[in-house]
Amino acid sequence: xxxxxxxxxxxxxxxxxxxxxxxxxxxxxxxxxxxxxxxxxxxxxxxxxxxxxxxxxxxxxxxxxxxxxxxxxxxxxxxxxxxxxxxxxxxxxxxxxxxxxxxxxxxxxxxxxxxxxxxxxxxxxxxxxxxxx
Numbered sequence: 001x002x003x004x005x006x007x008x009x010x011x012x013x014x015x016x017x018x019x020x021x022x023x024x025x026x027x028x029x030x031x032x033x034x035x036x037x038x039x040x041x042x043x044x045x046x047x048x049x050x051x052x053x054x055x056x057x058x059x060x061x062x063x064x065x066x067x068x069x070x071x072x073x074x075x076x077x078x079x080x081x082x083x084x085x086x087x088x089x090x091x092x093x094x095x096x097x098x099x100x101x102x103x104x105x106x107x108x109x110x111x112x113x114x115x116x117x118x119x120x121x122x123x124x125x126x127x128x129x130x131x132x133x
Contacts, residue, residue, distance in 0.1 A: 085109055
Protein backbone atom coordinates (compact mmCIF):
# COMPACT_ATOMS: atom_id res chain seq x y z
CA UNK A 1 0.00 0.00 0.00
CA UNK A 2 1.33 3.42 -0.95
CA UNK A 3 0.69 5.02 2.45
CA UNK A 4 2.86 2.40 4.18
CA UNK A 5 5.62 2.66 1.59
CA UNK A 6 5.67 6.46 1.85
CA UNK A 7 5.14 6.60 5.60
CA UNK A 8 2.09 8.86 5.18
CA UNK A 9 -1.14 8.11 7.05
CA UNK A 10 -3.78 6.81 4.62
CA UNK A 11 -6.41 9.49 5.49
CA UNK A 12 -3.85 12.24 4.78
CA UNK A 13 -2.91 10.66 1.47
CA UNK A 14 -6.56 10.28 0.43
CA UNK A 15 -7.34 13.86 1.46
CA UNK A 16 -4.47 15.16 -0.69
CA UNK A 17 -5.45 13.03 -3.70
CA UNK A 18 -9.09 14.10 -3.42
CA UNK A 19 -7.99 17.73 -3.17
CA UNK A 20 -5.93 17.36 -6.35
CA UNK A 21 -8.91 15.70 -8.01
CA UNK A 22 -11.18 18.60 -6.97
CA UNK A 23 -8.62 21.11 -8.29
CA UNK A 24 -8.41 19.11 -11.53
CA UNK A 25 -4.68 18.51 -11.07
CA UNK A 26 -5.29 14.77 -11.39
CA UNK A 27 -8.32 12.75 -12.43
CA UNK A 28 -9.21 9.94 -10.08
CA UNK A 29 -11.17 7.08 -11.59
CA UNK A 30 -12.41 4.62 -8.98
CA UNK A 31 -12.48 1.13 -10.40
CA UNK A 32 -13.50 -2.02 -8.68
CA UNK A 33 -13.19 -2.87 -5.06
CA UNK A 34 -10.41 -5.06 -3.78
CA UNK A 35 -11.38 -6.93 -0.65
CA UNK A 36 -8.50 -7.57 1.69
CA UNK A 37 -8.77 -10.28 4.31
CA UNK A 38 -6.57 -10.94 7.29
CA UNK A 39 -6.27 -14.39 8.82
CA UNK A 40 -6.72 -13.95 12.57
CA UNK A 41 -6.94 -17.61 13.63
CA UNK A 42 -5.13 -20.72 12.54
CA UNK A 43 -6.80 -22.44 9.62
CA UNK A 44 -8.62 -25.73 10.21
CA UNK A 45 -6.84 -28.94 9.36
CA UNK A 46 -9.72 -31.35 8.74
CA UNK A 47 -11.68 -31.43 5.50
CA UNK A 48 -14.97 -31.17 7.41
CA UNK A 49 -13.85 -28.00 9.24
CA UNK A 50 -12.54 -26.50 6.01
CA UNK A 51 -15.90 -27.22 4.32
CA UNK A 52 -17.73 -25.66 7.27
CA UNK A 53 -15.55 -22.55 7.11
CA UNK A 54 -16.07 -22.29 3.32
CA UNK A 55 -19.85 -22.66 3.75
CA UNK A 56 -19.91 -19.92 6.41
CA UNK A 57 -17.86 -17.63 4.20
CA UNK A 58 -20.14 -18.33 1.22
CA UNK A 59 -23.28 -17.56 3.28
CA UNK A 60 -21.74 -14.33 4.54
CA UNK A 61 -20.76 -13.16 1.04
CA UNK A 62 -24.13 -14.20 -0.38
CA UNK A 63 -25.91 -12.20 2.33
CA UNK A 64 -23.79 -9.11 1.57
CA UNK A 65 -24.52 -9.44 -2.14
CA UNK A 66 -28.28 -9.72 -1.49
CA UNK A 67 -28.13 -6.61 0.71
CA UNK A 68 -26.26 -4.72 -2.03
CA UNK A 69 -28.81 -5.80 -4.64
CA UNK A 70 -31.64 -4.74 -2.33
CA UNK A 71 -30.05 -1.28 -1.93
CA UNK A 72 -29.70 -1.05 -5.72
CA UNK A 73 -33.38 -1.96 -6.15
CA UNK A 74 -34.36 0.71 -3.64
CA UNK A 75 -32.29 3.32 -5.50
CA UNK A 76 -33.85 2.31 -8.83
CA UNK A 77 -37.30 2.61 -7.27
CA UNK A 78 -36.42 6.10 -6.07
CA UNK A 79 -35.18 7.40 -9.40
CA UNK A 80 -37.88 5.74 -11.50
CA UNK A 81 -40.73 6.21 -9.01
CA UNK A 82 -43.87 8.24 -9.45
CA UNK A 83 -43.29 10.46 -6.41
CA UNK A 84 -41.21 13.45 -5.46
CA UNK A 85 -37.63 12.33 -4.66
CA UNK A 86 -37.38 14.44 -1.50
CA UNK A 87 -40.71 13.10 -0.22
CA UNK A 88 -39.69 9.52 -0.95
CA UNK A 89 -36.38 9.96 0.90
CA UNK A 90 -38.09 11.67 3.83
CA UNK A 91 -40.66 8.87 4.05
CA UNK A 92 -37.89 6.26 3.88
CA UNK A 93 -36.36 7.75 7.02
CA UNK A 94 -39.74 8.13 8.76
CA UNK A 95 -39.94 11.85 8.13
CA UNK A 96 -42.00 14.19 5.97
CA UNK A 97 -41.44 17.36 4.01
CA UNK A 98 -41.81 20.72 5.79
CA UNK A 99 -45.46 21.66 6.37
CA UNK A 100 -46.40 18.12 5.23
CA UNK A 101 -46.04 19.14 1.58
CA UNK A 102 -46.56 16.40 -1.01
CA UNK A 103 -43.80 17.73 -3.32
CA UNK A 104 -40.57 19.61 -2.77
CA UNK A 105 -40.97 21.87 -5.80
CA UNK A 106 -37.48 21.42 -7.19
CA UNK A 107 -36.55 17.75 -7.75
CA UNK A 108 -36.35 16.06 -11.16
CA UNK A 109 -39.76 14.39 -10.73
CA UNK A 110 -41.52 17.65 -9.88
CA UNK A 111 -39.59 19.50 -12.61
CA UNK A 112 -41.06 17.16 -15.26
CA UNK A 113 -44.68 17.37 -14.01
CA UNK A 114 -45.64 20.15 -16.48
CA UNK A 115 -44.34 18.04 -19.37
CA UNK A 116 -46.32 15.02 -18.15
CA UNK A 117 -49.47 17.15 -17.86
CA UNK A 118 -48.97 18.46 -21.41
CA UNK A 119 -48.43 14.93 -22.69
CA UNK A 120 -51.67 13.74 -21.00
CA UNK A 121 -53.50 16.73 -22.48
CA UNK A 122 -52.23 15.97 -25.97
CA UNK A 123 -53.18 12.31 -25.68
CA UNK A 124 -56.67 13.21 -24.46
CA UNK A 125 -57.41 15.56 -27.37
CA UNK A 126 -58.05 13.68 -30.60
CA UNK A 127 -57.30 16.77 -32.72
CA UNK A 128 -53.82 17.09 -31.22
CA UNK A 129 -52.97 13.39 -31.28
CA UNK A 130 -51.42 13.71 -34.72
CA UNK A 131 -49.10 16.52 -33.60
CA UNK A 132 -45.53 15.34 -33.11
CA UNK A 133 -44.30 16.48 -29.69
